[in-house]
Amino acid sequence: MDYMQQTTQNICGPDKGPCRLKLVNFEGHENHISHETQGLSQKHLVVRRGKPFKLTLLFHSQSWSHLTESLVLEVCLGNMSERMPVRFSGKRSDPQGWSAQVYPGDVHPQSVTIHVCSPVQSAVALYHLRVHMQTGQHRRSYMVGTFVLLCNPWLKDDPVYMPLDTHIEEYIKSDYGLVFMGTHLNIRRRPWSFGQYEPGVLEACLQLLQVSPQHLGDKHKDYILRADPVYLSRVICAMVNCNDDLGILAGKWCGSYKDGVSPTEWSGSADILHRWVSSNCSPVRYGQCWVFASVLCTVMRVLGIPSRVVTVFNAAHDSDGNVKIEEYYTNAGEKLNLSKDSIWNFHVWVECWMRRPDLGAGFDGWQVVDPTPQEKSAGIFCCGPCPVAAIQRRCLGAPYDASFIYASVDADVIRLIIRNGHVVGRTVDTEGVGQLIYTKSIGSDRPENLTGTYKGKKGQKGFPKSSQAARLKPRTNISHLFHSSPGGTSPGLEVSLNIDGVPSVGDSIVMWVTITNQSNSPRVLVEHLNAQVKEYNKDPQESFWKAHREVRIQPGEVLRLHHTIAPSEYECVLAGDDIVNVAVVLKDMMTKERVLATQEFNISPPQLTIEVEGGDTIQMKKEITAQVSFTNPFTKSLTGAVLTVEGSGLLQGKHEARLVVLQPGEKIEKMVSVMATSPGTKLLMATFSHSNSPAIISRSFHKVSVTTD
Incomplete structure (x- = not known):
């Protein structure tokens, strides 16, 4: 044209x-x-x-x-x-x-x-x-x-200039990305279609700027400031969530999603942006952190600001600004929901590339921008842009929101064992938060490990903490409400908890508790082991499995205790990708000392297969077929089996296959006709569910490259 x-x-x-x-x-x-x-x-x-x-x-x-x-x-x-x-x-x-x-x-x-x-x-x-x-x-x-x-990342004088073409290809031009999810022990990859070449997406991004509070409040000032990518990223970050404005997405983390779309069902940004525009800027229901981040990444790439989606495994949500997270456990190892602070198994945000003339050249480059509405920044729900370099150097006074972001990747975790209102055990974990930080590698689906770019040596000095820039809030932890008891952490007793392999739905969960007696005395211990299912961003639910035993250990001895949770003991509460919190508490019967070890892991779902006729590269507007199948891996029949296939830019609506009963070893299949309406990278998504479980137990994606010739 x-x-x-x-x-x-x-x-x-x-x-x-x-x-x-x-x-x-x-x-x-x-x-x-x-x-x-x-x-x-x-x-x-x-x-x-x-x-x-x-x-x-x-x-x-x-x-x-x-x-x-x-x-x-x-x-x-x-x-x-x-x-x-x-x-x-x-x-x-x-x-x-x-x-x-x-x-x-x-x-x-x-x-x-x-x-x-x-x-x-x-x-x-x-x-x-x-x-x-x-x-x-x-x-x-x-x-x-x-x-x-x-913006022009090809131009040296532009604040978003990116010198390497391979980086621009990945962080501006690519319409396909990966979100890493799960736990650091079992990382799952979720493809995402950024969709910047879908019709109407650029226009939606421009409309987003036009309905921002900054533009509606002072158009002249907003237009002048829009030359600055720092300003742009802050405005857009706030507009991706709808908490303060006419933003794109409403967040929801529990309950029913029947009045909208479950966050797990989204596979691309274009559908979300189209719905927002067609509803006259009403919020699209619903998003969670990876949805917020992926939509933000789309808008930034459209506007010419290099961006990438980043996952932090074991991300701390520090609500009181003390850079410490407190967790509470019972004497039997059951985790309690007592703290406003929390640790998310994974949290997803965005890094945007830009110069920071307001801070100096040492803070140019990747900046954290987090659109998930967690805490307010200068009165609105947004976070960043904050230089990654400021986090690594522990410059907690750097704008914007450095203290909160630093805590997300490097807070200490204090775990307290509570019994009858008394603290009877205490451990400090300085390494667990920010266990891994991943993004998609340039030109491939492998993860790139960014952990070292965030995590410098603890105690390294940076900017002084500033009450203006850092999020410093009144104390909200509750450890002062409990009394200390004799005993506590035992210097001569060590315990660790490990999971054997990567458990899949239908397999036994095998755990090993390793106990080391570093003292000169024999010990009689009571071991309590507890398992709870949890969401990635919440404290666990009630226990679904418990075990306890008496253990005797000699001076200098190392014991390895084996535990197994059979499928029959978890299949009624766990589905694919669910996360389990396991904790072990050891009590010395003589000294009353207690030690605690914890581990969290996710269950891998059973396999779902997608095959595309002629390979993974197809021509635009040429009809091809795709076959999706699921085989029941369980020893029991599944009633009300539903296999669903959809794909933005490839299929109109959802296509389903249903079986009243799916027998063990039996296969359910669905054949669909696919026709791509625009070039670029598209995603076919398939899900399997059944009436025995309220959750989808398997989900799979298939990447398709669409060409014009």
Whole structure:
């Protein structure tokens, strides 16, 4: 599409004179290739700031000459405008301002090609363009159309400049990503379609800026500040959740999702953005951290800011700002829901690439931006941008929200054993939080380990803590409510808890408790072992399995105690990807000393298979078939079996296969016809559920590359 626009309406001046403008060709095809914006919009010319783009003016008369009739272009944004006299000198006059240049060979009797360039510090927005033509006697003005201006990571002077093309390919142009989930012991990969080339996505991102509180409150100020990626990322971060504004997503972490879509059912951003626009900016229900982060990543990539989705395993939510998380256990190893602080098995946020002139060159590069509404920052639910370098260097006063983010990846965990209102045991874990930090590797589906970029040496000095920049809140932990008892942590007794392999649904869960007696005395111990199912971001539910025994251990001895949870003991409470909290408490019968060890792991779901006819690369608008199947791996029959297949940009709606009873070893299959409507990376998603369990017990994704030829 060349975006030719007929200019029949005069803005001012009489419609007569020696020459009149007939149409403007926005040279969409050539400009989009030059500006790396192919496929972002079918409605608008999309260009990048600081780089010239072309447009051609065609006149009714063949007598036009720049010697007798001057041309002036005018760009308009809100109530601001800037005029650019079209220069024929062959040299750009003002690299800091807007310019319009004609080069030799671009002037013809009936047309002229103009090279327009914006300042590199221009606002990201939809601009309007006027053309003014003037002779000694006549002046005509034409509103000729619109264009979208984005950040330019290819341009060295742009604050989002990224020097390596392979990085730009991954963090700007790629419409496919991975979210890492589960636990650090069993990491699961969830594909995500960012969908920036889906029709209407760019327009939705622009609308997001237009309905932000900053724009609605002061349009002029907002347009000026939109040149700054730090400002843009903060506005967009707040707008991805709907807690303070007309934002995109409502969050929900428990209860029924029947009045919306369960967060686990989303596989791409385009559907979410389309729903938000079509509902007149009503929030889309529902999102959780990986959904919020993936949508934010889409918007940032569309606007030209390099971004990637990052998962922190064992992420601390420090609600009181003391960089410590307290957990409470009973004497029998059951975890209690007593603290406002928590540790999420995984938490997903976004890193955005930009310079930080407000902080200095040492803080340029990746910045944490977290749109999941957890705590308020300057009165609104957003978090960041905060330099990753500031977290590594423990600069807790760095804007924005460094203290909260630092706690997420490096807080200490204090675990207390409570009995009859007394603290009878205490352990401190300085390594568990931020166990792993992963993102998708460049050009592959392997994880890239970012842990070292966040976690410097503890005690390393940085900025002083600032009450203005750090989230410092009143104390909310409750350890002071309990009394200390004799005993507590035993210096001569060590215990660890490990899971054997990666348990799958239908397999036994095998655990090993290792006890080391470092004292010079024999000990008589009572071992309590407890298992609870939990959500990734919550404390566990009631126990579903317990065990206890008496143990005798000699001085210097190391014991390994074996425990097994059979499938029959968990199948009524656990489904695929569920997380289990296991804790062991050892009590010395003579000294009353107690030691605690914990472990959390997720159960792998049974396999679900997706096969695409002809391989994983398909042609756009060519019909192919895909086959999805699930085989019952259990020793029991499954009633009300449902196999569901869907795929944005590949299938219309959901396709289902149902069986009243699925026998052990029996297969359920669904064949679907797939036709891609747009190029790029698409995802087929299949799920299996049955009436015996309230949860989906298996989910699988299949990546398909769609080409135009």
